[in-house]
Amino acid sequence: MAAPAKSANSATVNHPEAPTVPSSAQNLTIGKALNLGLRKAMEDDDKVLILGEDVGKLGGVFRITDGLQKDFGEDRVLDTPLAESGIVGTAVGLAVRGFRPVCEIQFEGFIFPGFDQINSQLAKLHYRTQGEVKVPVVIRVPYGGGIGAVEHHSESPESLFAHLPGLKVVSCANPVDAYWMIQQAITSDDPILFFEPKRLYHSGALKAPVDTAATPERLHASRVVRQGTAATLVCYGPTVQVCLDAATAAANEGMELEVIDLRSMSPLDLAPVFDSVRRTGRLIAVSEAPSESSITSEIVARVQQDCFYSLEAPVLRVTGFDTPYPPAKLEEHYLPDLDRVLHAVDRAMDW
Amino acid sequence: MSSPEQWAQPDQGADAAATAGQPSAEQVIAGLRATTEGGADLIQLLTPEGERVASPIFDPYVADVDNESLRELYRDLVIVRRADREANAMQRQGQLGIWVPLLGQEAAQIGSGRALRPKDMAFPSYREHGVGYARGVDFKELLGIFRCSDQGQWDFAKHRFHPYTIVIGNQVLNACGYAMGQKFEGKVGNQENDGDNEATICYFGDGATSQGDVHEGFVWAAVYDAPLVFFCQNNQWAISEPTERQSRLPLYQRARGYGFPGMRVDGNDVLGCLAVTRWALDACRNGNGPVLIEAFTYRMDAHTTTDDPTRYRLSDELEAWKLKDPIERVRVHLTRNGGADADFFAEVDKAADDFAAELRDFCFNMPDPPPERIFSNVYAEPSPVLDAQREEFLSYLDGFATAGGER
Numbered sequence: 001m002a003a004p005a006k007s008a009n010s011a012t013v014n015h016p017e018a019p020t021v022p023s024s025a026q027n028l029t030i031g032k033a034l035n036l037g038l039r040k041a042m043e044d045d046d047k048v049l050i051l052g053e054d055v056g057k058l059g060g061v062f063r064i065t066d067g068l069q070k071d072f073g074e075d076r077v078l079d080t081p082l083a084e085s086g087i088v089g090t091a092v093g094l095a096v097r098g099f100r101p102v103c104e105i106q107f108e109g110f111i112f113p114g115f116d117q118i119n120s121q122l123a124k125l126h127y128r129t130q131g132e133v134k135v136p137v138v139i140r141v142p143y144g145g146g147i148g149a150v151e152h153h154s155e156s157p158e159s160l161f162a163h164l165p166g167l168k169v170v171s172c173a174n175p176v177d178a179y180w181m182i183q184q185a186i187t188s189d190d191p192i193l194f195f196e197p198k199r200l201y202h203s204g205a206l207k208a209p210v211d212t213a214a215t216p217e218r219l220h221a222s223r224v225v226r227q228g229t230a231a232t233l234v235c236y237g238p239t240v241q242v243c244l245d246a247a248t249a250a251a252n253e254g255m256e257l258e259v260i261d262l263r264s265m266s267p268l269d270l271a272p273v274f275d276s277v278r279r280t281g282r283l284i285a286v287s288e289a290p291s292e293s294s295i296t297s298e299i300v301a302r303v304q305q306d307c308f309y310s311l312e313a314p315v316l317r318v319t320g321f322d323t324p325y326p327p328a329k330l331e332e333h334y335l336p337d338l339d340r341v342l343h344a345v346d347r348a349m350d351w
Numbered sequence: 352m353s354s355p356e357q358w359a360q361p362d363q364g365a366d367a368a369a370t371a372g373q374p375s376a377e378q379v380i381a382g383l384r385a386t387t388e389g390g391a392d393l394i395q396l397l398t399p400e401g402e403r404v405a406s407p408i409f410d411p412y413v414a415d416v417d418n419e420s421l422r423e424l425y426r427d428l429v430i431v432r433r434a435d436r437e438a439n440a441m442q443r444q445g446q447l448g449i450w451v452p453l454l455g456q457e458a459a460q461i462g463s464g465r466a467l468r469p470k471d472m473a474f475p476s477y478r479e480h481g482v483g484y485a486r487g488v489d490f491k492e493l494l495g496i497f498r499c500s501d502q503g504q505w506d507f508a509k510h511r512f513h514p515y516t517i518v519i520g521n522q523v524l525n526a527c528g529y530a531m532g533q534k535f536e537g538k539v540g541n542q543e544n545d546g547d548n549e550a551t552i553c554y555f556g557d558g559a560t561s562q563g564d565v566h567e568g569f570v571w572a573a574v575y576d577a578p579l580v581f582f583c584q585n586n587q588w589a590i591s592e593p594t595e596r597q598s599r600l601p602l603y604q605r606a607r608g609y610g611f612p613g614m615r616v617d618g619n620d621v622l623g624c625l626a627v628t629r630w631a632l633d634a635c636r637n638g639n640g641p642v643l644i645e646a647f648t649y650r651m652d653a654h655t656t657t658d659d660p661t662r663y664r665l666s667d668e669l670e671a672w673k674l675k676d677p678i679e680r681v682r683v684h685l686t687r688n689g690g691a692d693a694d695f696f697a698e699v700d701k702a703a704d705d706f707a708a709e710l711r712d713f714c715f716n717m718p719d720p721p722p723e724r725i726f727s728n729v730y731a732e733p734s735p736v737l738d739a740q741r742e743e744f745l746s747y748l749d750g751f752a753t754a755g756g757e758r
Contacts, residue, residue: 075535086524086567093528120518128502129514131728165729189731267736
């Protein structure tokens with residue numbers, strides 16, 4: 001169920017010397033909220049390091065690490081050689097040494113040289129050693145399409161990582177979550193793939209006040225972001241806004257849709273989804289990723305198991321197609337949008 | 352004989368007479384250089400015949416090795432070989448699922464392993480039982496991996512001996528990150544207090560040098576001046592593939608391209624391996640790392656107990672290498688210079704047999720892990736999903752026990 005942010009009563013450490021993390025609320029984009037979250041995490045723990053390509057002077061190609069090298073130094077914000085296996089592999093070694101590395105992968109399509117290290121070491125060291133070796137590494141991955149880019153810059157590979165035992169996979173969809181979730185991921189003792197919806201980084205429409213003194217939601221909790229009765233939309237990352245827009249449009253026609261932001265793709269927190277489906281009887285899972293063997297596949301399987309007698313229609317999916325990401329001139333067809341979501345809602349209602 | 356350096360970078364202006372002794376292009380492409388011993392470049396302090404060779408550079412690094420120390424090194428070598436043979440036999444008897452023999456590589460592992468200080472860190476591949484022994488890991492604790500009852504359960508932090516890494520080359524980057532951490536923590540280059548300084552050593556084989564992770568490790572260690580000793584045991588074979596399938600160039604010469612020292616040591620010479628590794632670790636602790644050491648040795652047994660080397664190599668190669676045995680040369684040296692007598696050698700043999708018997712007894716009595724072990728420690732934080740899977744599965748298993756009880 002929805003768990004709104006509580007009022008400020010947490011023991012948040014105050015850093016009067018911090019240049020840009022005031023305790024009061026302000027209007028932030030997702031990108032700026034991530035930047036402030038990273039800054040706060042680095043202030044709170046000097047074992048937190050940032051590793052990535054162009055994360056130093058440039059501040060990252062999306063400017064998410066803007067200003068951090070200037071304030072924390074080149075030994076804490078590392079412009080690395082152009083080698084993703086190296087970024088992940090050395091982060092593992094740094095974590096074994098006691099650091100908490102935060103890796104930036106420039107675009108999701110470039111993560112695969114690091115896939116071996118992610119799968120073979122990062123995800124398995126804790127299990128291999130039965131907890132003797134902890135690897136608290138965060139890998140930040142800008143993902144998703146809609147930016148008119150060339151190949152390898154618009155994909156949604158999160159399901160590949162959610163399939164790996166030992167890893168956790170999360171995604172933020174608004175500035176408040178961006179600020180808190182990145183800090184929670186960094187303080188977690190488990191390795192976490194942190195997927196960031198790149199086309200929303202600098203969205204002015206999503207700007208929101210962030211109460212930096214609030215008590216945040218649990219990291220691995222899904223959340224009802226809009227309540228409704230007719231059908232349930234479940235989504236994460238870049239499709240949350242698509243679903244909210246669809247729900248607004250449906251409401252204009254008198255149909256109230258419930259929208260659930262998964263936030264965590266591994267582990268999945270499906271209890272709120274089950275609760276919702278038991279009330280609405282209809283579920284549409286929405287994701288930019290190809291549908292086959294994906295996060296949405298898992299949702300379908302688990303919902304039919306737990307909500308079998310509550311379903312008024314099969315669980316439907318609105319996703320990218322089972323193709324490589326197309327040339328960007330075609331991406332408006334490929335990406336789930338408001339119309340495709342509402343079309344699926346209509347099919348579910350007419351079943 | 353012309354040096355491999357010249358072969359790699361032929362002098363365009365050289366006249367015909369100067370190049371006459373050089374190998375043909377075909378020979379170069381065949382990579383013959385990669386498997387030659389390195390000639391004058393090979394560092395050796397103890398010959399296969401047990402003769403001590405003077406080395407102005409490296410002698411100071413083993414100046415403390417008197418007969419007593421050499422006897423202890425000999426003991427290490429014999430015990431590690433005996434334990435290796437026992438484990439190999441236990442695999443043949445079905446007590447281990449697989450064994451990865453180190454036969455022939457004892458000197459490379461003991462020499463380098465004994466060069467480490469307690470604060471130094473070691474990242475092994477999966478054949479480094481001798482290094483583990485030198486780091487104080489109980490040899491019994493290495494068996495669980497090969498009995499397939501655990502995946503490595505020694506005290507990693509205490510021994511500073513990382514879990515075995517089976518994916519070829521992965522550990523090189525992990526070691527590099529660890530070494531970077533040592534540097535970031537100021538554990539490198541402390542002039543006043545060398546005792547505060549630390550270094551990391553990383554083990555891999557000739558086959559691993561083809562892996563991208565090893566290349567990336569070389570690049571990263573170089574650009575961050577990481578205190579990392581790359582210790583490559585070139586045992587000539589990556590399962591069935593000879594070193595010339597991995598490189599045209601002698602492996603130690605690759606270091607030059609990355610901008611740090613590379614050297615080739617006789618990997619069957621425990622004294623040479625000790626000296627060279629001490630030199631390299633010192634360089635790293637002083638802030639001059641990284642260093643690549645190629646220990647030129649030979650895998651005298653199969654890749655693992657599942658392998659059959661008779662399919663791909665000739666026995667006369669093995670016979671030739673037996674003449675360069677890492678243990679025999681120490682025995683000859685100690686005998687010849689009066690450093691040990693027959694009683695000592697008999698006592699070491701007895702100690703090795705006792706060690707093996709203890710290993711055997713432990714292995715035969717090693718319990719299987721309980722089924723719930725499948726679900727434990729996948730994550731550091733609690734996992735309700737896995738808790739539920741575990742309970743469901745244990746309940747399913749209980750169903751059999753109940754059914755059996757009723758019959």
